[in-house]
Amino acid sequence: MRKLLGLLAGSTMLFSVAAQAQETINLTVAASHPTVVPWVGMIQTHFMARTDEILAEKGDYKIEWNEAFGGTLYKANATLSSVEEGITDIGWVFSFLEAAKLPLSQASSNAPFATSNPAIQLEVMQELMETNEAFRDEWESHNLKVLGLTGTDLYDFYTKEPITGIDDIAGMKLSAPGVLGNWLRGTDANAVDGALTTYYTDVQTGVSDGALTLALGALPIKLYEVAPYINRFDAGGAFSGAVAINRDSWDDLPEEVQNAMIEAGKYYTEAHGKDLVERHEFALNKMIELGSGQNPKVQIVEMPEGELVKWVNKMPNIAAEWAEPLDASGIPATEFIAAYMEGLRAKGETPARDWDK
Structure with missing residues:
Protein backbone atom coordinates (compact mmCIF):
# COMPACT_ATOMS: atom_id res chain seq x y z
CA MET A 1 0.00 0.00 0.00
CA ARG A 2 2.84 2.39 0.90
CA LYS A 3 4.51 1.56 -2.39
CA LEU A 4 1.29 2.34 -4.27
CA LEU A 5 0.86 5.63 -2.41
CA GLY A 6 4.46 6.48 -3.18
CA LEU A 7 3.94 5.80 -6.87
CA LEU A 8 0.78 7.92 -6.88
CA ALA A 9 2.55 10.76 -5.12
CA GLY A 10 5.42 10.54 -7.59
CA SER A 11 3.03 10.61 -10.52
CA THR A 12 1.26 13.63 -9.08
CA MET A 13 4.58 15.43 -8.64
CA LEU A 14 5.64 14.59 -12.19
CA PHE A 15 2.29 15.86 -13.53
CA SER A 16 2.65 19.02 -11.49
CA VAL A 17 6.19 19.63 -12.81
CA ALA A 18 5.02 18.99 -16.39
CA ALA A 19 2.09 21.35 -15.96
CA GLN A 20 4.35 24.02 -14.53
CA ALA A 21 6.81 23.54 -17.40
CA GLN A 22 4.24 24.51 -20.00
CA GLU A 23 4.71 28.17 -20.91
CA THR A 24 1.68 30.34 -21.68
CA ILE A 25 2.18 33.00 -24.35
CA ASN A 26 -0.25 35.91 -24.57
CA LEU A 27 -0.99 37.18 -28.08
CA THR A 28 -3.59 39.58 -29.43
CA VAL A 29 -5.22 38.66 -32.73
CA ALA A 30 -7.45 41.17 -34.48
CA ALA A 31 -9.21 42.18 -37.68
CA SER A 32 -11.13 45.17 -38.97
CA HIS A 33 -13.91 42.86 -40.19
CA PRO A 34 -16.16 40.55 -38.10
CA THR A 35 -15.79 36.79 -37.92
CA VAL A 36 -18.96 36.29 -39.99
CA VAL A 37 -16.77 37.29 -42.95
CA PRO A 38 -15.40 33.85 -43.89
CA TRP A 39 -11.68 34.57 -44.16
CA VAL A 40 -11.75 36.35 -40.79
CA GLY A 41 -13.72 33.56 -39.13
CA MET A 42 -11.17 31.10 -40.48
CA ILE A 43 -8.44 32.89 -38.54
CA GLN A 44 -10.18 31.42 -35.49
CA THR A 45 -11.29 28.07 -36.87
CA HIS A 46 -8.20 27.27 -38.94
CA PHE A 47 -5.12 29.36 -38.17
CA MET A 48 -5.55 29.68 -34.39
CA ALA A 49 -7.07 26.24 -33.95
CA ARG A 50 -4.34 24.54 -35.99
CA THR A 51 -1.61 26.40 -34.11
CA ASP A 52 -3.14 25.23 -30.83
CA GLU A 53 -3.35 21.65 -32.13
CA ILE A 54 0.28 21.53 -33.17
CA LEU A 55 1.51 23.02 -29.88
CA ALA A 56 -0.65 20.63 -27.84
CA GLU A 57 1.13 17.65 -29.41
CA LYS A 58 4.30 18.46 -27.43
CA GLY A 59 2.71 20.47 -24.64
CA ASP A 60 5.63 22.85 -24.11
CA TYR A 61 3.68 25.99 -25.02
CA LYS A 62 0.12 27.23 -24.92
CA ILE A 63 -1.17 30.44 -26.49
CA GLU A 64 -3.66 32.60 -24.62
CA TRP A 65 -5.43 34.38 -27.48
CA ASN A 66 -6.81 37.86 -26.86
CA GLU A 67 -9.35 38.26 -29.67
CA ALA A 68 -10.29 41.67 -31.06
CA PHE A 69 -12.26 41.05 -34.24
CA GLY A 70 -14.91 43.21 -35.85
CA GLY A 71 -13.05 46.50 -35.75
CA THR A 72 -12.79 46.75 -31.98
CA LEU A 73 -9.12 47.80 -32.18
CA TYR A 74 -8.95 49.47 -35.61
CA LYS A 75 -10.89 49.97 -38.80
CA ALA A 76 -10.30 48.82 -42.39
CA ASN A 77 -8.09 51.80 -43.22
CA ALA A 78 -5.56 50.89 -40.51
CA THR A 79 -5.00 47.16 -40.89
CA LEU A 80 -1.36 47.43 -41.97
CA SER A 81 -0.22 50.10 -39.53
CA SER A 82 -1.95 48.37 -36.61
CA VAL A 83 0.08 45.18 -37.08
CA GLU A 84 3.22 47.13 -38.02
CA GLU A 85 3.07 49.24 -34.85
CA GLY A 86 2.12 46.37 -32.54
CA ILE A 87 -1.39 47.57 -31.73
CA THR A 88 -2.14 43.91 -32.34
CA ASP A 89 0.34 41.05 -32.49
CA ILE A 90 -1.45 39.25 -35.33
CA GLY A 91 -3.99 40.69 -37.74
CA TRP A 92 -5.53 40.45 -41.16
CA VAL A 93 -3.93 43.08 -43.41
CA PHE A 94 -6.30 44.32 -46.12
CA SER A 95 -3.91 44.94 -49.01
CA PHE A 96 -6.60 46.45 -51.28
CA LEU A 97 -6.49 49.62 -49.20
CA GLU A 98 -2.68 49.79 -49.01
CA ALA A 99 -1.68 50.46 -52.62
CA ALA A 100 1.08 52.91 -51.66
CA LYS A 101 2.70 50.68 -49.05
CA LEU A 102 2.08 47.30 -50.72
CA PRO A 103 2.34 48.08 -54.45
CA LEU A 104 3.14 44.60 -55.81
CA SER A 105 0.25 43.20 -53.81
CA GLN A 106 -2.04 45.06 -56.21
CA ALA A 107 -0.86 43.05 -59.22
CA SER A 108 -3.82 40.66 -59.44
CA SER A 109 -6.24 43.58 -59.08
CA ASN A 110 -4.50 45.45 -61.90
CA ALA A 111 -4.51 42.37 -64.13
CA PRO A 112 -8.16 41.44 -63.60
CA PHE A 113 -10.03 38.38 -64.80
CA ALA A 114 -6.79 36.43 -65.21
CA THR A 115 -8.36 33.50 -63.35
CA SER A 116 -11.74 32.59 -61.92
CA ASN A 117 -10.24 29.89 -59.67
CA PRO A 118 -9.41 31.46 -56.28
CA ALA A 119 -7.61 28.37 -55.01
CA ILE A 120 -5.18 28.39 -57.96
CA GLN A 121 -4.64 32.12 -57.55
CA LEU A 122 -3.67 31.70 -53.89
CA GLU A 123 -1.29 28.87 -54.80
CA VAL A 124 0.48 31.18 -57.25
CA MET A 125 0.62 34.05 -54.74
CA GLN A 126 2.02 31.69 -52.06
CA GLU A 127 4.75 30.59 -54.47
CA LEU A 128 5.56 34.21 -55.29
CA MET A 129 5.71 35.10 -51.58
CA GLU A 130 8.29 32.35 -51.12
CA THR A 131 10.34 32.92 -54.30
CA ASN A 132 9.97 36.58 -55.27
CA GLU A 133 12.20 38.72 -53.09
CA ALA A 134 10.61 42.05 -54.00
CA PHE A 135 7.12 40.80 -53.13
CA ARG A 136 8.23 39.35 -49.81
CA ASP A 137 10.29 42.42 -48.94
CA GLU A 138 7.40 44.84 -49.41
CA TRP A 139 5.60 43.08 -46.56
CA GLU A 140 8.63 42.54 -44.36
CA SER A 141 9.69 46.19 -44.73
CA HIS A 142 6.64 47.08 -42.64
CA ASN A 143 7.81 45.06 -39.66
CA LEU A 144 5.63 42.10 -40.64
CA LYS A 145 5.98 38.37 -41.04
CA VAL A 146 3.35 36.92 -43.40
CA LEU A 147 1.70 33.76 -42.13
CA GLY A 148 -1.26 33.12 -44.45
CA LEU A 149 -2.76 34.63 -47.59
CA THR A 150 -6.29 35.68 -48.45
CA GLY A 151 -8.15 36.13 -51.70
CA THR A 152 -11.64 36.75 -52.95
CA ASP A 153 -14.30 34.69 -54.61
CA LEU A 154 -15.78 35.97 -57.86
CA ALA A 238 -8.06 38.89 -56.58
CA PHE A 239 -5.38 38.61 -53.91
CA SER A 240 -6.74 40.62 -50.98
CA GLY A 241 -4.17 40.48 -48.20
CA ALA A 242 -2.60 38.35 -45.52
CA VAL A 243 -2.71 37.21 -41.95
CA ALA A 244 0.51 38.67 -40.58
CA ILE A 245 2.31 39.00 -37.27
CA ASN A 246 4.25 41.96 -35.95
CA ARG A 247 7.93 41.18 -36.49
CA ASP A 248 8.94 42.14 -32.94
CA SER A 249 6.27 39.80 -31.56
CA TRP A 250 7.47 37.11 -33.97
CA ASP A 251 11.10 37.41 -32.93
CA ASP A 252 10.11 36.98 -29.27
CA LEU A 253 8.39 33.65 -29.94
CA PRO A 254 10.14 30.32 -29.33
CA GLU A 255 11.09 28.46 -32.50
CA GLU A 256 8.56 25.73 -31.73
CA VAL A 257 5.74 28.28 -31.73
CA GLN A 258 7.04 29.94 -34.88
CA ASN A 259 7.12 26.60 -36.71
CA ALA A 260 3.58 25.82 -35.54
CA MET A 261 2.35 29.15 -36.91
CA ILE A 262 4.10 28.67 -40.25
CA GLU A 263 2.40 25.29 -40.67
CA ALA A 264 -0.94 26.69 -39.49
CA GLY A 265 -0.61 29.59 -41.92
CA LYS A 266 -0.14 27.27 -44.89
CA TYR A 267 -3.11 25.22 -43.71
CA TYR A 268 -5.19 28.40 -43.45
CA THR A 269 -4.24 29.55 -46.99
CA GLU A 270 -5.04 26.18 -48.56
CA ALA A 271 -8.31 25.78 -46.67
CA HIS A 272 -9.35 29.34 -47.46
CA GLY A 273 -8.73 28.79 -51.19
CA LYS A 274 -10.90 25.66 -51.21
CA ASP A 275 -13.55 27.43 -49.16
CA LEU A 276 -13.76 30.27 -51.67
CA VAL A 277 -14.50 27.81 -54.46
CA GLU A 278 -16.97 25.66 -52.53
CA ILE A 318 -4.50 49.24 -66.52
CA ALA A 319 -1.73 46.69 -65.92
CA ALA A 320 0.78 48.71 -67.94
CA GLU A 321 -0.43 52.02 -66.47
CA TRP A 322 0.03 50.57 -62.99
CA ALA A 323 3.41 48.96 -63.67
CA GLU A 324 5.27 51.66 -65.60
CA PRO A 325 5.59 54.29 -62.84
CA LEU A 326 6.51 51.57 -60.33
CA ASP A 327 9.21 50.27 -62.66
CA ALA A 328 10.55 53.81 -62.97
CA SER A 329 10.77 54.06 -59.18
CA GLY A 330 12.74 50.81 -58.93
CA ILE A 331 9.85 48.46 -58.07
CA PRO A 332 9.82 45.56 -60.58
CA ALA A 333 6.07 45.64 -61.30
CA THR A 334 6.17 44.58 -64.97
CA GLU A 335 8.39 41.65 -64.03
CA PHE A 336 6.02 40.73 -61.21
CA ILE A 337 2.92 40.87 -63.45
CA ALA A 338 4.70 38.53 -65.87
CA ALA A 339 5.61 36.11 -63.06
CA TYR A 340 2.02 36.15 -61.81
CA MET A 341 0.50 35.54 -65.25
CA GLU A 342 3.02 32.82 -66.09
CA GLY A 343 2.33 31.19 -62.74
CA LEU A 344 -1.37 31.00 -63.59
CA ARG A 345 -0.74 29.66 -67.09
CA ALA A 346 1.60 27.02 -65.70
CA LYS A 347 -1.33 25.73 -63.62
CA GLY A 348 -3.63 25.55 -66.66
CA GLU A 349 -5.42 28.89 -66.37
CA THR A 350 -6.38 30.93 -69.46
CA PRO A 351 -6.56 34.66 -68.62
CA ALA A 352 -9.41 36.67 -70.22
CA ARG A 353 -6.78 39.22 -71.27
CA ASP A 354 -3.01 38.77 -71.53
CA TRP A 355 -2.00 41.76 -69.46
CA ASP A 356 1.69 40.91 -69.64
CA LYS A 357 1.80 40.83 -73.45
Whole structure:
Protein backbone atom coordinates (compact mmCIF):
# COMPACT_ATOMS: atom_id res chain seq x y z
CA MET A 1 0.00 0.00 0.00
CA ARG A 2 2.84 2.39 0.90
CA LYS A 3 4.51 1.56 -2.39
CA LEU A 4 1.29 2.34 -4.27
CA LEU A 5 0.86 5.63 -2.41
CA GLY A 6 4.46 6.48 -3.18
CA LEU A 7 3.94 5.80 -6.87
CA LEU A 8 0.78 7.92 -6.88
CA ALA A 9 2.55 10.76 -5.12
CA GLY A 10 5.42 10.54 -7.59
CA SER A 11 3.03 10.61 -10.52
CA THR A 12 1.26 13.63 -9.08
CA MET A 13 4.58 15.43 -8.64
CA LEU A 14 5.64 14.59 -12.19
CA PHE A 15 2.29 15.86 -13.53
CA SER A 16 2.65 19.02 -11.49
CA VAL A 17 6.19 19.63 -12.81
CA ALA A 18 5.02 18.99 -16.39
CA ALA A 19 2.09 21.35 -15.96
CA GLN A 20 4.35 24.02 -14.53
CA ALA A 21 6.81 23.54 -17.40
CA GLN A 22 4.24 24.51 -20.00
CA GLU A 23 4.71 28.17 -20.91
CA THR A 24 1.68 30.34 -21.68
CA ILE A 25 2.18 33.00 -24.35
CA ASN A 26 -0.25 35.91 -24.57
CA LEU A 27 -0.99 37.18 -28.08
CA THR A 28 -3.59 39.58 -29.43
CA VAL A 29 -5.22 38.66 -32.73
CA ALA A 30 -7.45 41.17 -34.48
CA ALA A 31 -9.21 42.18 -37.68
CA SER A 32 -11.13 45.17 -38.97
CA HIS A 33 -13.91 42.86 -40.19
CA PRO A 34 -16.16 40.55 -38.10
CA THR A 35 -15.79 36.79 -37.92
CA VAL A 36 -18.96 36.29 -39.99
CA VAL A 37 -16.77 37.29 -42.95
CA PRO A 38 -15.40 33.85 -43.89
CA TRP A 39 -11.68 34.57 -44.16
CA VAL A 40 -11.75 36.35 -40.79
CA GLY A 41 -13.72 33.56 -39.13
CA MET A 42 -11.17 31.10 -40.48
CA ILE A 43 -8.44 32.89 -38.54
CA GLN A 44 -10.18 31.42 -35.49
CA THR A 45 -11.29 28.07 -36.87
CA HIS A 46 -8.20 27.27 -38.94
CA PHE A 47 -5.12 29.36 -38.17
CA MET A 48 -5.55 29.68 -34.39
CA ALA A 49 -7.07 26.24 -33.95
CA ARG A 50 -4.34 24.54 -35.99
CA THR A 51 -1.61 26.40 -34.11
CA ASP A 52 -3.14 25.23 -30.83
CA GLU A 53 -3.35 21.65 -32.13
CA ILE A 54 0.28 21.53 -33.17
CA LEU A 55 1.51 23.02 -29.88
CA ALA A 56 -0.65 20.63 -27.84
CA GLU A 57 1.13 17.65 -29.41
CA LYS A 58 4.30 18.46 -27.43
CA GLY A 59 2.71 20.47 -24.64
CA ASP A 60 5.63 22.85 -24.11
CA TYR A 61 3.68 25.99 -25.02
CA LYS A 62 0.12 27.23 -24.92
CA ILE A 63 -1.17 30.44 -26.49
CA GLU A 64 -3.66 32.60 -24.62
CA TRP A 65 -5.43 34.38 -27.48
CA ASN A 66 -6.81 37.86 -26.86
CA GLU A 67 -9.35 38.26 -29.67
CA ALA A 68 -10.29 41.67 -31.06
CA PHE A 69 -12.26 41.05 -34.24
CA GLY A 70 -14.91 43.21 -35.85
CA GLY A 71 -13.05 46.50 -35.75
CA THR A 72 -12.79 46.75 -31.98
CA LEU A 73 -9.12 47.80 -32.18
CA TYR A 74 -8.95 49.47 -35.61
CA LYS A 75 -10.89 49.97 -38.80
CA ALA A 76 -10.30 48.82 -42.39
CA ASN A 77 -8.09 51.80 -43.22
CA ALA A 78 -5.56 50.89 -40.51
CA THR A 79 -5.00 47.16 -40.89
CA LEU A 80 -1.36 47.43 -41.97
CA SER A 81 -0.22 50.10 -39.53
CA SER A 82 -1.95 48.37 -36.61
CA VAL A 83 0.08 45.18 -37.08
CA GLU A 84 3.22 47.13 -38.02
CA GLU A 85 3.07 49.24 -34.85
CA GLY A 86 2.12 46.37 -32.54
CA ILE A 87 -1.39 47.57 -31.73
CA THR A 88 -2.14 43.91 -32.34
CA ASP A 89 0.34 41.05 -32.49
CA ILE A 90 -1.45 39.25 -35.33
CA GLY A 91 -3.99 40.69 -37.74
CA TRP A 92 -5.53 40.45 -41.16
CA VAL A 93 -3.93 43.08 -43.41
CA PHE A 94 -6.30 44.32 -46.12
CA SER A 95 -3.91 44.94 -49.01
CA PHE A 96 -6.60 46.45 -51.28
CA LEU A 97 -6.49 49.62 -49.20
CA GLU A 98 -2.68 49.79 -49.01
CA ALA A 99 -1.68 50.46 -52.62
CA ALA A 100 1.08 52.91 -51.66
CA LYS A 101 2.70 50.68 -49.05
CA LEU A 102 2.08 47.30 -50.72
CA PRO A 103 2.34 48.08 -54.45
CA LEU A 104 3.14 44.60 -55.81
CA SER A 105 0.25 43.20 -53.81
CA GLN A 106 -2.04 45.06 -56.21
CA ALA A 107 -0.86 43.05 -59.22
CA SER A 108 -3.82 40.66 -59.44
CA SER A 109 -6.24 43.58 -59.08
CA ASN A 110 -4.50 45.45 -61.90
CA ALA A 111 -4.51 42.37 -64.13
CA PRO A 112 -8.16 41.44 -63.60
CA PHE A 113 -10.03 38.38 -64.80
CA ALA A 114 -6.79 36.43 -65.21
CA THR A 115 -8.36 33.50 -63.35
CA SER A 116 -11.74 32.59 -61.92
CA ASN A 117 -10.24 29.89 -59.67
CA PRO A 118 -9.41 31.46 -56.28
CA ALA A 119 -7.61 28.37 -55.01
CA ILE A 120 -5.18 28.39 -57.96
CA GLN A 121 -4.64 32.12 -57.55
CA LEU A 122 -3.67 31.70 -53.89
CA GLU A 123 -1.29 28.87 -54.80
CA VAL A 124 0.48 31.18 -57.25
CA MET A 125 0.62 34.05 -54.74
CA GLN A 126 2.02 31.69 -52.06
CA GLU A 127 4.75 30.59 -54.47
CA LEU A 128 5.56 34.21 -55.29
CA MET A 129 5.71 35.10 -51.58
CA GLU A 130 8.29 32.35 -51.12
CA THR A 131 10.34 32.92 -54.30
CA ASN A 132 9.97 36.58 -55.27
CA GLU A 133 12.20 38.72 -53.09
CA ALA A 134 10.61 42.05 -54.00
CA PHE A 135 7.12 40.80 -53.13
CA ARG A 136 8.23 39.35 -49.81
CA ASP A 137 10.29 42.42 -48.94
CA GLU A 138 7.40 44.84 -49.41
CA TRP A 139 5.60 43.08 -46.56
CA GLU A 140 8.63 42.54 -44.36
CA SER A 141 9.69 46.19 -44.73
CA HIS A 142 6.64 47.08 -42.64
CA ASN A 143 7.81 45.06 -39.66
CA LEU A 144 5.63 42.10 -40.64
CA LYS A 145 5.98 38.37 -41.04
CA VAL A 146 3.35 36.92 -43.40
CA LEU A 147 1.70 33.76 -42.13
CA GLY A 148 -1.26 33.12 -44.45
CA LEU A 149 -2.76 34.63 -47.59
CA THR A 150 -6.29 35.68 -48.45
CA GLY A 151 -8.15 36.13 -51.70
CA THR A 152 -11.64 36.75 -52.95
CA ASP A 153 -14.30 34.69 -54.61
CA LEU A 154 -15.78 35.97 -57.86
CA TYR A 155 -17.05 39.52 -58.34
CA ASP A 156 -20.50 40.63 -59.48
CA PHE A 157 -22.52 43.85 -59.42
CA TYR A 158 -25.09 44.11 -56.61
CA THR A 159 -27.53 46.86 -57.57
CA LYS A 160 -30.83 48.51 -56.65
CA GLU A 161 -32.09 47.94 -60.19
CA PRO A 162 -31.25 45.10 -62.61
CA ILE A 163 -28.92 45.57 -65.57
CA THR A 164 -28.86 43.74 -68.89
CA GLY A 165 -25.12 44.01 -69.58
CA ILE A 166 -21.97 45.96 -68.88
CA ASP A 167 -23.15 48.96 -70.93
CA ASP A 168 -25.94 49.57 -68.41
CA ILE A 169 -23.62 50.61 -65.59
CA ALA A 170 -22.68 53.83 -67.43
CA GLY A 171 -23.47 56.76 -65.13
CA MET A 172 -24.01 54.60 -62.05
CA LYS A 173 -22.25 55.15 -58.73
CA LEU A 174 -20.78 51.84 -57.61
CA SER A 175 -18.97 51.10 -54.36
CA ALA A 176 -15.64 49.30 -54.73
CA PRO A 177 -12.60 49.02 -52.47
CA GLY A 178 -9.56 51.06 -53.47
CA VAL A 179 -7.84 49.59 -56.49
CA LEU A 180 -10.95 47.73 -57.71
CA GLY A 181 -12.33 51.07 -58.79
CA ASN A 182 -9.97 50.63 -61.76
CA TRP A 183 -12.19 47.82 -63.01
CA LEU A 184 -14.84 50.44 -63.75
CA ARG A 185 -12.57 52.48 -66.01
CA GLY A 186 -13.87 52.58 -69.55
CA THR A 187 -17.42 51.73 -68.43
CA ASP A 188 -18.46 55.34 -67.61
CA ALA A 189 -19.51 54.20 -64.13
CA ASN A 190 -18.29 56.16 -61.10
CA ALA A 191 -16.33 54.33 -58.40
CA VAL A 192 -17.20 55.11 -54.77
CA ASP A 193 -14.35 54.08 -52.46
CA GLY A 194 -15.49 51.76 -49.68
CA ALA A 195 -15.26 48.33 -48.07
CA LEU A 196 -17.61 45.58 -46.92
CA THR A 197 -18.11 47.50 -43.70
CA THR A 198 -19.54 50.52 -45.59
CA TYR A 199 -21.43 49.06 -48.57
CA TYR A 200 -24.80 48.51 -46.91
CA THR A 201 -25.06 52.06 -45.59
CA ASP A 202 -23.67 53.57 -48.80
CA VAL A 203 -26.33 51.87 -50.92
CA GLN A 204 -29.09 52.41 -48.36
CA THR A 205 -28.41 56.15 -48.17
CA GLY A 206 -27.89 56.69 -51.89
CA VAL A 207 -24.15 57.33 -51.72
CA SER A 208 -23.94 54.56 -54.30
CA ASP A 209 -26.35 52.69 -56.59
CA GLY A 210 -24.78 49.36 -55.83
CA ALA A 211 -21.47 47.63 -55.25
CA LEU A 212 -18.88 45.63 -57.14
CA THR A 213 -18.31 42.87 -54.64
CA LEU A 214 -18.14 39.16 -53.89
CA ALA A 215 -20.78 36.73 -52.67
CA LEU A 216 -18.93 35.63 -49.52
CA GLY A 217 -18.68 39.25 -48.44
CA ALA A 218 -22.17 40.33 -49.52
CA LEU A 219 -23.96 37.51 -47.67
CA PRO A 220 -22.85 38.24 -44.09
CA ILE A 221 -23.32 42.01 -44.42
CA LYS A 222 -26.83 41.43 -45.88
CA LEU A 223 -26.10 43.66 -48.86
CA TYR A 224 -28.90 41.90 -50.75
CA GLU A 225 -31.45 43.69 -48.55
CA VAL A 226 -30.62 47.05 -50.15
CA ALA A 227 -29.17 45.81 -53.45
CA PRO A 228 -31.39 42.84 -54.36
CA TYR A 229 -30.23 42.37 -57.96
CA ILE A 230 -27.11 40.23 -58.29
CA ASN A 231 -25.94 40.85 -61.84
CA ARG A 232 -23.77 37.82 -62.41
CA PHE A 233 -20.55 38.24 -64.37
CA ASP A 234 -18.40 35.71 -62.45
CA ALA A 235 -15.53 38.19 -62.73
CA GLY A 236 -12.22 36.75 -61.52
CA GLY A 237 -11.03 37.00 -57.96
CA ALA A 238 -8.06 38.89 -56.58
CA PHE A 239 -5.38 38.61 -53.91
CA SER A 240 -6.74 40.62 -50.98
CA GLY A 241 -4.17 40.48 -48.20
CA ALA A 242 -2.60 38.35 -45.52
CA VAL A 243 -2.71 37.21 -41.95
CA ALA A 244 0.51 38.67 -40.58
CA ILE A 245 2.31 39.00 -37.27
CA ASN A 246 4.25 41.96 -35.95
CA ARG A 247 7.93 41.18 -36.49
CA ASP A 248 8.94 42.14 -32.94
CA SER A 249 6.27 39.80 -31.56
CA TRP A 250 7.47 37.11 -33.97
CA ASP A 251 11.10 37.41 -32.93
CA ASP A 252 10.11 36.98 -29.27
CA LEU A 253 8.39 33.65 -29.94
CA PRO A 254 10.14 30.32 -29.33
CA GLU A 255 11.09 28.46 -32.50
CA GLU A 256 8.56 25.73 -31.73
CA VAL A 257 5.74 28.28 -31.73
CA GLN A 258 7.04 29.94 -34.88
CA ASN A 259 7.12 26.60 -36.71
CA ALA A 260 3.58 25.82 -35.54
CA MET A 261 2.35 29.15 -36.91
CA ILE A 262 4.10 28.67 -40.25
CA GLU A 263 2.40 25.29 -40.67
CA ALA A 264 -0.94 26.69 -39.49
CA GLY A 265 -0.61 29.59 -41.92
CA LYS A 266 -0.14 27.27 -44.89
CA TYR A 267 -3.11 25.22 -43.71
CA TYR A 268 -5.19 28.40 -43.45
CA THR A 269 -4.24 29.55 -46.99
CA GLU A 270 -5.04 26.18 -48.56
CA ALA A 271 -8.31 25.78 -46.67
CA HIS A 272 -9.35 29.34 -47.46
CA GLY A 273 -8.73 28.79 -51.19
CA LYS A 274 -10.90 25.66 -51.21
CA ASP A 275 -13.55 27.43 -49.16
CA LEU A 276 -13.76 30.27 -51.67
CA VAL A 277 -14.50 27.81 -54.46
CA GLU A 278 -16.97 25.66 -52.53
CA ARG A 279 -18.91 28.41 -50.83
CA HIS A 280 -19.38 30.86 -53.71
CA GLU A 281 -22.43 29.06 -55.11
CA PHE A 282 -23.72 28.38 -51.61
CA ALA A 283 -23.58 32.09 -50.78
CA LEU A 284 -25.45 33.08 -53.94
CA ASN A 285 -28.18 30.50 -53.28
CA LYS A 286 -28.40 31.52 -49.63
CA MET A 287 -29.00 35.16 -50.54
CA ILE A 288 -31.83 34.12 -52.87
CA GLU A 289 -33.34 32.09 -50.03
CA LEU A 290 -32.97 34.80 -47.39
CA GLY A 291 -34.24 37.52 -49.71
CA SER A 292 -37.23 35.64 -51.09
CA GLY A 293 -39.67 37.42 -48.79
CA GLN A 294 -38.48 40.97 -49.28
CA ASN A 295 -39.73 43.43 -51.87
CA PRO A 296 -38.19 43.35 -54.36
CA LYS A 297 -37.00 39.82 -53.76
CA VAL A 298 -33.39 38.89 -54.39
CA GLN A 299 -32.73 37.82 -57.96
CA ILE A 300 -29.67 36.62 -59.85
CA VAL A 301 -29.53 38.29 -63.25
CA GLU A 302 -27.41 36.19 -65.59
CA MET A 303 -25.35 38.22 -68.02
CA PRO A 304 -25.33 37.28 -71.72
CA GLU A 305 -22.35 35.30 -72.98
CA GLY A 306 -19.42 37.50 -73.88
CA GLU A 307 -20.23 40.33 -71.44
CA LEU A 308 -17.20 39.60 -69.26
CA VAL A 309 -14.84 39.83 -72.25
CA LYS A 310 -16.67 42.97 -73.39
CA TRP A 311 -16.13 44.43 -69.91
CA VAL A 312 -12.40 43.64 -69.72
CA ASN A 313 -11.82 45.01 -73.21
CA LYS A 314 -13.47 48.32 -72.28
CA MET A 315 -10.66 48.93 -69.82
CA PRO A 316 -7.49 50.74 -70.82
CA ASN A 317 -4.31 48.73 -70.26
CA ILE A 318 -4.50 49.24 -66.52
CA ALA A 319 -1.73 46.69 -65.92
CA ALA A 320 0.78 48.71 -67.94
CA GLU A 321 -0.43 52.02 -66.47
CA TRP A 322 0.03 50.57 -62.99
CA ALA A 323 3.41 48.96 -63.67
CA GLU A 324 5.27 51.66 -65.60
CA PRO A 325 5.59 54.29 -62.84
CA LEU A 326 6.51 51.57 -60.33
CA ASP A 327 9.21 50.27 -62.66
CA ALA A 328 10.55 53.81 -62.97
CA SER A 329 10.77 54.06 -59.18
CA GLY A 330 12.74 50.81 -58.93
CA ILE A 331 9.85 48.46 -58.07
CA PRO A 332 9.82 45.56 -60.58
CA ALA A 333 6.07 45.64 -61.30
CA THR A 334 6.17 44.58 -64.97
CA GLU A 335 8.39 41.65 -64.03
CA PHE A 336 6.02 40.73 -61.21
CA ILE A 337 2.92 40.87 -63.45
CA ALA A 338 4.70 38.53 -65.87
CA ALA A 339 5.61 36.11 -63.06
CA TYR A 340 2.02 36.15 -61.81
CA MET A 341 0.50 35.54 -65.25
CA GLU A 342 3.02 32.82 -66.09
CA GLY A 343 2.33 31.19 -62.74
CA LEU A 344 -1.37 31.00 -63.59
CA ARG A 345 -0.74 29.66 -67.09
CA ALA A 346 1.60 27.02 -65.70
CA LYS A 347 -1.33 25.73 -63.62
CA GLY A 348 -3.63 25.55 -66.66
CA GLU A 349 -5.42 28.89 -66.37
CA THR A 350 -6.38 30.93 -69.46
CA PRO A 351 -6.56 34.66 -68.62
CA ALA A 352 -9.41 36.67 -70.22
CA ARG A 353 -6.78 39.22 -71.27
CA ASP A 354 -3.01 38.77 -71.53
CA TRP A 355 -2.00 41.76 -69.46
CA ASP A 356 1.69 40.91 -69.64
CA LYS A 357 1.80 40.83 -73.45
